[in-house]
Amino acid sequence: MAKRPAGIPVTLPLDARSGATLQRQVYDGLRAAILAGRLRPGTRLPSTRSLAADLAVARNTVTAAFGQLVAEGYAEARVGAGTVVARALPDDLTKVAARLALDNGGTPVRNRPRISRRGRSLSAARACCDLPTLRPFQPGWPALDQVPLDLWWRLAMRVGRRLGRELLGHGDPAGYPPLRKAIAEYVAVSRGVRCADVQIVVTSGSQQALYVAAQVLLDPDDVAWVEDPAYPGTVNALRAAGARLVPIPVDAEGIDVRFAEARRPAPRVVAVTPSHQYPLGVTMTLARRLELLRLARRARAWVLEDDYDSEFRYSSRPIPALQGLDQDGRVIYLGTFSKTLFPALRLGYAVVPADLVRPFTAARSVLDVHSPVLEQAVLAEFITAGYFERHLRRMRTLYAERQQVLLEEARRHLAGLLELAPSGAGLQCVGWLAPGLDDRTAARAAAAHDVDVTPVSRFALRRLSRPGVLLSFGAFEPRQIRAGVQRLADALRDLRNGRFADEVTAGRGPEPTPHRKAASA
C-alpha cells in the first residue's frame, strides 16, 4: 500500500515567462523533489486532477509530466494507488541530489583507478598544454599580420557557394582529393619530392603526421634515432609510440651519420629535419643526405623527413628533399602549413610510399576520421589559384629583411654577449652565448626584461657543449626587433655583471621563458 501524500510540492515554481513548457516545469519540479528526498520512495503523488487544480494548469499537462516520470523510472503507476515515487534505487537517487548540488567543476573523485601509464607519460610530454605568447623572440610564429585574411574569406565563400553540401559529408580520411593533388604538385616543383597524388595523406598539422608515422612504423622498444638537440614534437610522438630514443649529435652538415653508424642496435626509424635543423638551424648537405640514406638502407630503417621551414630559404635554392633522393621508398616526408600560412589552420601532410597509404589512412580513421573538409577545400583553392606561391614569395622577402634587421641590431648591441649565427632558412636563428653565460639563466634574465629567448639546452637530450638561445624573427616588425634586442642586451649585461638575481632558482618569480607559455587559465 502506497504511503499517503505528505509534503507534496504543490508549490512548484511555475513560471509562465520561462522558456520551458509548463509540462516540463511540472516534471522538473517533481523530479527535483524526488531527488532531494522531499518526495520519499513509495510516496503517492496527488491525483492529476487535484495537482492540476493546485497548480492552475491543464490536467493534460500534469498527466504528461507524470507519464514522463514513470517512463524514466522516477515514479511507478500502481493500479488502484495512482502514481507513486519509485521504490527502486532510492539510495542512488537521493545521492544524486548531493551530486547535483555540487559546485560546477568540483568533481568529487572516489573509487577510481589511476589513469594509464601512457596517460601519465603523455602528461609529462615536452612543451605541451601551454599557450605561447606573441612577443619577441618567441619561436613558432609566422607573420600573422601578413596572412591575406580577406582573400582567404573570399575564397571560403566562393568555394562554399560552388561546392556547398558536397563539403559537408564524410570526407576521405586521406584528405580532400583536390588538396592532395595541389600538395603533390607543390612538393614536386618546390622540393623535388617524387610522388603521385595518392601518396599524399593530409594531416592535422605535421604533429599529427609525426604521431601517425610513429604509430605505424614503431613498436614499443624499437629504436628511433633523433637529432640532438631535437624538435620536442618529434620526441613526444616517438615516445608516445614507446620507442627507445637514441640521440645523435648534429654537426655543421646535419645529423652526424658517422657517429651514428657505430651505434647498436640499428634504428628502425631515423627522424631528421634536413632543411633547417630544429633548433640549431643547420641545413643538411647533399653529401650528408646521401650518406644518411645509405646508412638507412644498411640498417633497413625508415627515414622520417620533417621538412619544416624548407619554404623560406635565403642563401641558395633549396637542396632537394631526402624523399626525392630515396631509391627504396623508405622516406616519409612531412610538411605543414602552420608556418607558411598560420598555425590555427592545423593542416599538414605526409608524403608516404604507396604501400603505406593504407596503414596511414587506417590510423587516421581510428584517430579522428579526417581533417575538416571546408578548410581543406579553401586551402586547395588557395594553392591552385597561385595565391600560396605568391604569399611564399612575399614572405621570403619579408623574413629575409627581418633577419637582416635582427642580425644588424645584434651586431651593434649584443657584441660580446651573444653571437648570432645567420640562418640560411626559416624563421629563427641561434645566438651563441658568451663564455660563462648559461642559456636557461639567460632566458630567465631576458624574460625579466620582457623578451623571450628559448634556451637551446631545452631541446637537448644529452648535455650540449655550447650554451645558446633561439631567436625567432619572422613574426616581428623591425621596430619590435630593435626594441627586443635592446632589452635583451640589457638583460645579458645585467647577467654578466652579476646584477640579475636568478629568483627562479630561489623558487620565486619571475616566470621562466617556456617554449610555449602558460595561458591565463
Place this chain on the structure above:
Amino acid sequence: MAKRPAGIPVTLPLDARSGATLQRQVYDGLRAAILAGRLRPGTRLPSTRSLAADLAVARNTVTAAFGQLVAEGYAEARVGAGTVVARALPDDLTKVAARLALDNGGTPVRNRPRISRRGRSLSAARACCDLPTLRPFQPGWPALDQVPLDLWWRLAMRVGRRLGRELLGHGDPAGYPPLRKAIAEYVAVSRGVRCADVQIVVTSGSQQALYVAAQVLLDPDDVAWVEDPAYPGTVNALRAAGARLVPIPVDAEGIDVRFAEARRPAPRVVAVTPSHQYPLGVTMTLARRLELLRLARRARAWVLEDDYDSEFRYSSRPIPALQGLDQDGRVIYLGTFSKTLFPALRLGYAVVPADLVRPFTAARSVLDVHSPVLEQAVLAEFITAGYFERHLRRMRTLYAERQQVLLEEARRHLAGLLELAPSGAGLQCVGWLAPGLDDRTAARAAAAHDVDVTPVSRFALRRLSRPGVLLSFGAFEPRQIRAGVQRLADALRDLRNGRFADEVTAGRGPEPTPHRKAASA
C-alpha cells in the same frame, strides 16, 4: 687532373617564357645532365665565360648557377681546373636518375622493415578508409540539405572580421575558450551534465575523444567492456590502446549489467551508448544507468559515455546522462556535432573530471596540438546566438516525420519480410528479418537493388541471436524513403523466393554493402 669537357650540354633547354629564372634553368639543365650520367664525375664543366656565350646569357647567370651546384655538392671548384662534376657519391647520384625517371606512384621498395604490429592492426580496423555513399538507408548521415549553410558562412565572415588575426595563432589544446563555455552550457541544460567550462575538451569529432580516452585510461591488456553489438569506432579506439575487449550483451534496457557483473577480471573501462545504443537503438533506462554506475564503482572502473544521438529524441524527454548521475567523477562524457550539424565539421567534445583535463589535453597536444580555431569560433557563435538550438528543434521535427514515413512504408510493403522497430531517438532504426533470412545476404540483395541496409551482425563481437539490418532515415526525403522501401521489398522478396543468387559468395559482384563504401579512387 680533371677530364676535359666532353658532351657538354651547351644546348640546355632555356626558355625565356618559362616562369623559372635563367639561372635556375641553367642549374636545372646541368643538374639533370649530372644525374643522368651525361656529365660524368670528375668532368670539367666549360668556363663560365664560354658557357654564357654558348647559351647567350649573362656570365653572372652561369656563375651563380655553378655556385649553387658547388654549394649543393653536385660540383666542386678546383683551383686551376675550374669547376668539375663532383667525384664524391657518383653511384648514389646516378641511381637517383633512375629514381627520378620512375613513374609517379610506382615507388620501389627495398631493404625496408615491415610496418609495426600496431600499424598492421590499425590497417585491419573496422570500417575504415572507405567513403560512405549517400543513398537510402546508409547510416551516419544527417540531413545535409537542411544545414543552414548561408548562415554558417555569414557567421564565419562576421567572426572572422571581428576576431581576425586572433584566430590565426596557436590555440588552446583544450579548445577555443568561448566554444568550451558554449558546450558546457549546452550539455548542462540539454543533457543534465554537470561541469565547469574547464572540464570541456574540444576534440576533432567524438572519434578522437574515444581515441584519447582509450589512450589515457587504458594500458595494454587492461580489460574494457563493450556493448555487443558495438559501434566500430569504439572498438577500434579501444583496440588501438591494446585493451582486451569483453563483449557484454544488450537487452531491452541497455547493456546487461547483471550478466556483466559475474565477469572476471573486472573492467577498467566500460564503454556505453546510453541514449541510443549503437546499433540496436535501445535507450538505457534510469534503473540500468544507476546499476551500471554502482557496478563501475565496485569495479573501480571508468565509464565512457558516448551520448551520440541524444539530441534527437522523439518519445519523451531524454533521460539524464550518466555523467549527471555519477557521484565519483568516473564518467567521461562524449558528444559530437557530426550528426547535429555535419560530419565534415570534425568537432566534438569530451566532458572529463577536472583532474583528467591535463592528461587529455597533453595527449591532444602530442596527437595533433588542437582543432582548427576558425571553425571552433564559428561554431561557438552558432551556439551562443541560439542558432544551434533552433536547428536542433527543426531537425527533431523533420527526423520524426521521416521516421514516420519509413515506419508506415515498411508496414505497408515489408510486412512478413522485415519488422521495423520504431526508434525513440536518433537517425536510424533496426529492422528484424523474417525467419530464414540472413542479414549479410539481405544486405547484398538490397545492394543489388540500389538500396543500403547495414547488417547488424557486422557490429557483433559474438554471434547474434537474431538477424537484423540498420536503416537510417535522417538524410532522405520522403520520396527517397518510399522508393528505397519499394526496392528493399523487391530485394527481400527475391531473396525469400530464392531468386537472389548471392554472387558475392561465389566471388563475383555485386558489391556487398559496407558501412562506409569505397570511394571511386
